[in-house]
Each structure stands twice: as C-alpha cells, then as structure tokens.
Amino acid sequence: MAFQYQSVVPWGRSFEEYQRMFALTAEDLNLRIIGCADGPASFNAHLAKSGRQVVSCDPLYRLSAQQIQKRIDATYExxxxxTxxxxxxxxxxxxxxxxxxxxIRMTAMQMFLSDYEQGKAEDRYVVGELPxxxxxxxxxxLALCSHFLFLYSDQLSLAFHQQAIESMxxxxxxxxxxxxxxxxxxxxQHLDRTAAGEISSSRL
Ligand SMILES: C[S@@+](CC[C@H](N)C(=O)[O-])C[C@H]1O[C@@H](n2cnc3c(N)ncnc32)[C@H](O)[C@@H]1O
Structure with missing residues (x-):
C-alpha cells in the first residue's frame, strides 16, 4: 500500500542527513542560514552546540516542548x-x-527537544510558515527546505510551491x-512548472 498522510507530519532528521541532502560544505555552514520547515530536526541544535547560529522557521514552534513531544510520539508508529x-x-x-x-530519527528529535527552549529564547526557532x-x-x-515542499504535492498547490520558493x-x-x-x-507534478521559469534565482 502507498504512503498516506492526512497532514504534514512532525518528523525530524539529523545534522548528518542535512549535510548529505544539501551537500553542505564547511564554507556553507559559515553562511547565514534559514531552515524552512525545520520542525523537530536536529540541524539547528547540532550547529548551536558547535557555536554556530542558524535560524529555523516552522509553525510547529507555536507549541511547547511537551506538546511537540506528544505529537512526535503519536506520529512515530x-x-x-x-515505511x-x-x-x-x-x-x-x-x-x-x-x-x-x-x-536515528528519535535521537535527532530528542536533541532538538533538549535545545528547544534555549533556542527559542535565542530566536533560533521562529514561528512562521511558507509561503x-x-x-x-x-x-x-542560504535557505534550506527539507521534506516539506514537493513532498506533500497532493496537499500543497502549484501556486503554494511557487510563492514558497519565491519567498525563500x-x-x-x-x-x-x-x-x-x-x-x-x-x-x-509541480516540479517542471516551478523549475521552468517563474522562479529566477533558486537552485532547484
Ligand atoms: C516532515 S517534517 C520535516 C522536518 C525537517 N525539515 C526534516 O527534514 O527533518 C515537515 C515540517 O513541515 C512543517 N510545516 C507544515 N506546514 C508548514 C508551512 N506552511 N510552512 C513551513 N513549515 C510547515 C511541519 O510543522 C513539519 O515540522
């Protein structure tokens, strides 16, 4: 049976996965980075530990750590x-x-949760949503977006994708x-039209 999701799920990847997904070099990690839809990923927490500061943006950050933990637990099984x-x-x-x-996912999300309150106080976790x-x-x-745009193409329209990428x-x-x-x-199904022209400066 194919995957079926009624809504976007809170599910977080590790720093190493971000590094591989986005081919991040040591120089890239020194850039001012915004992680869009970062949710409970540990990318931000991992970099904060090594003294670097990136900003993550997600509507999930309206919730408390306890509420996010509950949503992760409900999503896991x-x-x-x-999968x-x-x-x-x-x-x-x-x-x-x-x-x-x-x-690996649970370790990453625990790392995010342990960093969450401090990160919020330091404005590293900002409430906000695409588009x-x-x-x-x-x-x-540098703006990054992992496992949100294109992934939920059945729920998010072409116009949403175009506006979101323009905003990034x-x-x-x-x-x-x-x-x-x-x-x-x-x-x-949105890929060809978003890549075709309406967007001028993204590296898809
Ligand atoms: C599958 S998770 C991916 C989390 C992280 N980027 C990763 O790869 O580990 C999808 C995230 O998208 C967030 N999300 C849902 N709607 C959003 C929107 N309109 N703008 C930005 N993020 C959104 C959810 O809260 C969730 O944290």
Whole structure:
C-alpha cells in the first residue's frame, strides 16, 4: 500500500542527513542560514552546540516542548509502520532498516527537544510558515527546505510551491530544496512548472 498522510507530519532528521541532502560544505555552514520547515530536526541544535547560529522557521514552534513531544510520539508508529510497508521505495545504503531509521530519527528529535527552549529564547526557532516567511529581504545567505515542499504535492498547490520558493529566494540569495519527489517517491507534478521559469534565482 502507498504512503498516506492526512497532514504534514512532525518528523525530524539529523545534522548528518542535512549535510548529505544539501551537500553542505564547511564554507556553507559559515553562511547565514534559514531552515524552512525545520520542525523537530536536529540541524539547528547540532550547529548551536558547535557555536554556530542558524535560524529555523516552522509553525510547529507555536507549541511547547511537551506538546511537540506528544505529537512526535503519536506520529512515530504511523511513520515507521508505513515505511516498513513501503521499504522497497527507499535506498537502504546509509541506513539499513526501518528500525535503525526510527532510532536515528528519535535521537535527532530528542536533541532538538533538549535545545528547544534555549533556542527559542535565542530566536533560533521562529514561528512562521511558507509561503510567506517573516524575515526581511536578503536577511540570510542560504535557505534550506527539507521534506516539506514537493513532498506533500497532493496537499500543497502549484501556486503554494511557487510563492514558497519565491519567498525563500527573497529572504536568501540561494535556496536548496530536498527532495523533489513526493512521499511516495514519485516526481512531483509541480516540479517542471516551478523549475521552468517563474522562479529566477533558486537552485532547484
Ligand atoms: C516532515 S517534517 C520535516 C522536518 C525537517 N525539515 C526534516 O527534514 O527533518 C515537515 C515540517 O513541515 C512543517 N510545516 C507544515 N506546514 C508548514 C508551512 N506552511 N510552512 C513551513 N513549515 C510547515 C511541519 O510543522 C513539519 O515540522
């Protein structure tokens, strides 16, 4: 059976996964970075530990750490269960099994949760949502978006994608998005038209 999600799920990846997804170099990590739809990923927390500061933006940050923990717990079995059923759609080179995937995700999300209150106080976790980001033009050098745009192409329209990417390219000089597939590992129906012209400065 294919993956089915009624809404966007709170599910967080690790710093190493961000590094690989976005081909982030040591120089990239020194840029002013905005992570859009970062949710409970540990990218921000990991960099904060090494003294760097990135800003993450997500509507999830309206919630308290306790409320986010509850939503993660409620999501876990559904996501890992559906991943087991759809195992053949993934490449299991770096991560060997759905159980290992679950462990890596939970470790990343715990790291996020331990950093959350301090990060909020330092304005590293900012409430905001695409397609309109609450930042000044060129406030950042690099905008990242992992597992939100294109992934939920059945729920988010072409216009939403176009506005969201324009907004990322307004607040930052460069935008990187991963993946360009839907959560059923199919090429997004919005990809060709967003890449075709309406957007001038993104690196899709
Ligand atoms: C599957 S999670 C991905 C989290 C993280 N980027 C990662 O890859 O680990 C999707 C995230 O999108 C966030 N989200 C939902 N609607 C959004 C919107 N309109 N703008 C920005 N983020 C949104 C959710 O709160 C959730 O944290």
């Amino acid at each position: 559904d996501v890992i269960g559906q 087991r059923q759809n195992q053949a759609k993934f490449v299991w080179t770096n991560i060997k099994s759905p159980d290992e995937l679950g462990q 309109h980001l609450p930042f000044e033009p060129a406030a950042f050098e 390219c307004t607040v930052a000089y460069e935008a990187r998005i991963f993946p360009l597939l839907t959560y059923n590992a199919e090429r997004s």
